[in-house]
Amino acid sequence: MKTVVVLSGKGGTGKTAVSASLAALEAATGRRLILADADVDASNLPLVLEPTPGEWHEFVGGERAVVDGDACTGCGLCAEHCRFEAIRMDTSSDGEDRARIDPLACEGCAVCDFVCPDDAITLVPCVDGEWMVGETRFGPLVSARLRAAGENSGKLVTQVRKVAAELAATRDADLVLVDGPPGIGCPVIASMSGVDLVLAVTEPTPLARSDLERLLRVARHFQVRVAVVVNKADLNLELTRDLTSALASEGVPVLGTLPYDESVVLCLGRALSPAECGGPMGEALASVHTRFEQVLNELEGAAQDAPVVGSSPPPSPDSRTSETP
Amino acid sequence: MRLAVASGKGGTGKTTLATSLALVWDDVGLVDCDVEAPNAHILLDPEVISSSEVTVPVPRIREDVCTHCGDCAAFCRYHALAVLPDQCLVFDELCHSCGGCYLVCPVHAIEEIQRPVGRIVEGHRGEIPFVQGILNEGEVQAVPVIREVLRRAPATRDVILDGPPGASCPVLAVVEAADVVLLVTEPTPFGLHDLEAAVAAVKERGRPMAVAINRADWGDDAVRRFCDAASIPVVLEIPHLREVAEGCARAVPLVESAPALRPALLDLRCRLAGLAREAAA
Numbered sequence: 001m002k003t004v005v006v007l008s009g010k011g012g013t014g015k016t017a018v019s020a021s022l023a024a025l026e027a028a029t030g031r032r033l034i035l036a037d038a039d040v041d042a043s044n045l046p047l048v049l050e051p052t053p054g055e056w057h058e059f060v061g062g063e064r065a066v067v068d069g070d071a072c073t074g075c076g077l078c079a080e081h082c083r084f085e086a087i088r089m090d091t092s093s094d095g096e097d098r099a100r101i102d103p104l105a106c107e108g109c110a111v112c113d114f115v116c117p118d119d120a121i122t123l124v125p126c127v128d129g130e131w132m133v134g135e136t137r138f139g140p141l142v143s144a145r146l147r148a149a150g151e152n153s154g155k156l157v158t159q160v161r162k163v164a165a166e167l168a169a170t171r172d173a174d175l176v177l178v179d180g181p182p183g184i185g186c187p188v189i190a191s192m193s194g195v196d197l198v199l200a201v202t203e204p205t206p207l208a209r210s211d212l213e214r215l216l217r218v219a220r221h222f223q224v225r226v227a228v229v230v231n232k233a234d235l236n237l238e239l240t241r242d243l244t245s246a247l248a249s250e251g252v253p254v255l256g257t258l259p260y261d262e263s264v265v266l267c268l269g270r271a272l273s274p275a276e277c278g279g280p281m282g283e284a285l286a287s288v289h290t291r292f293e294q295v296l297n298e299l300e301g302a303a304q305d306a307p308v309v310g311s312s313p314p315p316s317p318d319s320r321t322s323e324t325p
Numbered sequence: 326m327r328l329a330v331a332s333g334k335g336g337t338g339k340t341t342l343a344t345s346l347a348l349v350w351d352d353v354g355l356v357d358c359d360v361e362a363p364n365a366h367i368l369l370d371p372e373v374i375s376s377s378e379v380t381v382p383v384p385r386i387r388e389d390v391c392t393h394c395g396d397c398a399a400f401c402r403y404h405a406l407a408v409l410p411d412q413c414l415v416f417d418e419l420c421h422s423c424g425g426c427y428l429v430c431p432v433h434a435i436e437e438i439q440r441p442v443g444r445i446v447e448g449h450r451g452e453i454p455f456v457q458g459i460l461n462e463g464e465v466q467a468v469p470v471i472r473e474v475l476r477r478a479p480a481t482r483d484v485i486l487d488g489p490p491g492a493s494c495p496v497l498a499v500v501e502a503a504d505v506v507l508l509v510t511e512p513t514p515f516g517l518h519d520l521e522a523a524v525a526a527v528k529e530r531g532r533p534m535a536v537a538i539n540r541a542d543w544g545d546d547a548v549r550r551f552c553d554a555a556s557i558p559v560v561l562e563i564p565h566l567r568e569v570a571e572g573c574a575r576a577v578p579l580v581e582s583a584p585a586l587r588p589a590l591l592d593l594r595c596r597l598a599g600l601a602r603e604a605a606a
Contacts, residue, residue: 009362011490012336016515041491042333042519062402083423104497104529109402109423145522146493149529153493154465182335182490183361185460185467205574207340207364214362214462221463236574260570265543269514 001168002196002296003176005038009211011182013203014231015039017264019179020048020273021282022199023138025289031174033139036164038157038191039181040129040144050271051134051141059144059159061128061152063108067099071120074098078112078121087112104149128152131159133167140167154186161191175296184211184218192218196299197225199255199292203232204239212243216252226252227295229288231281233257253295256288326483326601329358329503331527333519335490337509338539338563341573343487344368345580347453349590354479358499359489360443360458360470368578371455373448379458379473380439381422381466386413390434397426397435418465443470445477454479471498478502483594492519492526500527504601506534507560507593512544517551524555533604535597540565560596561589 006019016039023035037045065086067078074097079087086105089097099120101112113121128151131144142164144156161178168176180191192198198219202212212228219226228247233240244254261281264274274281275289330343340357344365347355357365384397384406391413398406398413405419406426417440427435442464446457458474460467467489475498478484488499500506506527510516520536527534536552541562552559563569563579563586572582580587 008335010336010364011334011362041493041496042335042515042522044334044515044518047514047518081424081428107421107423109421109425110400111423111425111428114400114425114428148492148522148525149497151494153491183467183495184462185361185495186465187493188361189463189465203574206367206576207573210364210367211362217462232570235571239574262543265513269545 001173001175002299003165003178003194004197004199004296005178005180005191005195006199006201007180007188007192007215008182008201008208009184009215010202010208013201013208014258015201016044016048016179017268017274017281018199018201018229018231019045019177021275021285022289022292023049023177024273024275025285026175026177027138032171034164034168034171034173034176035136035139035141036160036176036178037141037143038160038178038187040146040153040156040160040187041181043143043145045179046134046141046143048268048271048273049136049138049141051136051143054133056130056132058127059129059131059156060125061150061155062126063110063123064103064106064126065101065108065110065112065121066124067101068120068122069098071118072098073118075117077115077117081111081115083111084109107151129156131156131163133163139173140171142167154190157181157187157190161193184214189218189222192222192224195224197227197295200226200228201231202228202243204230204236204243209239209243225299227255227292228252229255230257232260234259255291255295256284258284258288326505326598327478327486327503328483328597329486329488329499329506330509331488331496331500331506331523332490332509333492333521333523334510334515337511337516339490339509340364340368340487341579342509342537342539343485345578346590346593347485348578348580349587350483350594351452352482354454354456354481354484355487356474356478356484357457357487358471358474359487360460360467360474361489361495363457363459365487366446366455366457367576369450369453369455371448371450373446376444376446378441379443379445379470380441381469382424382437383417383420383422383440384415384426384435385438386415387434387436388412390432392432392434394431396429396431400425400429421466422469442466443473445474447477454481467495468498471495475499475502492522496523497526497530500530500532503532504605505597506532507537507597508534509537509539510548511540512538512546512548514547516544517547520548521551524557533600535560535600537561537563539563558596558600561593
């Protein structure tokens with residue numbers, strides 16, 4: 001059983017279009033799939049795969065501090081110690097100062113509770129979002145949505161990954177395919193943790209290349225293998241050639257290039273992946289898929305702890321800090 | 326006016342628009358707050374003047390004083406500490422720098438050191454001051470770097486904050502610092518879905534907002550209908566132009582590959598400043 005996450009660095013390069021298409025092509029070969037949407041801020045894979053809705057489960061990512069106005073004596077110690085600027089002292093209607101906690105700024109660290117001499121602060125669980133398993137035409141899809149202004153999106157991503165892995169075990173799946181978020185921070189790191197392969201979808205622009213290079217360095221740092229697909233390749237063929245040859249010299253497999261295809265927008269709008277629509281991108285996906293399968297099979301034979309090409313050595317056992325390359 | 330340029334969906338054209346607004350307006354600065362994937366410098370091509378580190382405090386245990394009582398690890402909400410019989414481990418990436426362990430330790434065995442998590446780069450393109458935040462690769466938390474770059478925003482009449490995509494903490498940290506938010510979207514089902522999420526998040530912060538529709542002729546009218554129903558003004562519509570896409574592919578700013586847009590980008594300033602003023606009143 002393999003897990004692949006589709007990432008990009010830069011947003012809008014075509015992760016969801018490629019994820020949905022690979023799901024279609026893999027399902028057509030008879031592979032048992034579990035699909036997951038780890039872009040919990042802006043979850044788009046369900047729009048294409050139209051899962052029959054399952055039950056939404058609440059997700060508690062952390063806690064928030066709450067003040068009991070009656071117990072508060074307005075000493076201000078909580079505000080003094082809060083490092084997230086989440087506490088203000090406000091004068092209430094009786095003329096007395098009371099602590100006021102902004103739930104959007106509060107990170108649930110409990111320092112205010114610790115320093116409060118009047119036992120006026122409690123930490124309460126905070127529902128940050130919800131997740132669901134639905135059935136799609138290619139297999140079950142685990143997706144999630146963050147509550148408005150919700151925190152802990154990285155933890156919700158971890159929950160999506162966990163549910164997908166559990167489903168993969170119970171349904172004896174061959175492949176877990178995860179549509180990932182943009183960026184390189186917490187949600188991305190949570191989505192790439194422990195995967196067999198990162199499939200990076202990029203485009204031939206200097207902006208996307210800059211972000212791709214950062215993503216590649218992050219993947220190396222976490223010792224995760226990467227393969228690349230260049231989407232909208234004919235927007236700048238020179239940059240595509242330059243990029244693919246640079247990747248080849250770093251030992252990063254390029255699964256192929258896909259053309260800029262104006263019909264994709266309409267296709268996705270009809271809840272179809274480009275692979276199901278035909279069109280220039282759809283046709284080019286066939287050879288990308290073949291190469292994808294080759295790379296997955298090569299992973300089969302690789303030893304568990306073989307180093308990723310270009311990776312830094314693993315941290316020594318007694319190091320306590322994270323090293324950024 | 327502090328203008329946050331945000332979106333729900335990635336790749337809708339935030340940086341493309343933000344940099345061109347900065348090039349067209351006068352007495353304006355640009356702050357790149359997309360610290361995970363900063364790109365504004367590629368389109369703006371600024372001269373860099375200085376670069377500095379962003380650090381966060383993390384605990385270090387003085388093993389000669391520590392009694393391994395475990396109070397710090399028990400207190401930590403983020404599992405950033407583990408206390409073994411003869412050693413304490415700190416997992417810096419998990420630490421939220423709340424200072425709790427330092428307060429809780431009964432023998433004052435914890436000190437705080439500053440750990441680098443990112444960089445701030447400052448410079449200018451002609452008269453346009455530019456500040457950029459960059460999260461170090463492998464770092465988990467973008468928000469401390471975003472807060473620092475916002476602190477360094479220039480004192481120009483207007484400041485454009487080029488934000489990250491999405492609807493969670495990083496975006497909200499930028500929205501928090503703004504007087505008005507311009508959400509850039511595209512008229513597609515993905516664009517609409519993610520715009521709805523972004524609007525809900527910005528509403529929580531109570532900031533006035535407006536929408537810019539990119540590739541406006543390349544989809545359906547569901548986004549416009551949503552904005553109408555939600556009383557969110559659509560202040561700009563940019564048609565899909567292949568020369569703009571190809572221009573972006575060569576790091577050519579929008580206003581250079583499509584100069585006919587210049588008047589609309591100038592008009593935008595008054596409209597957005599008006600929204601900010603109304604909300605402040």
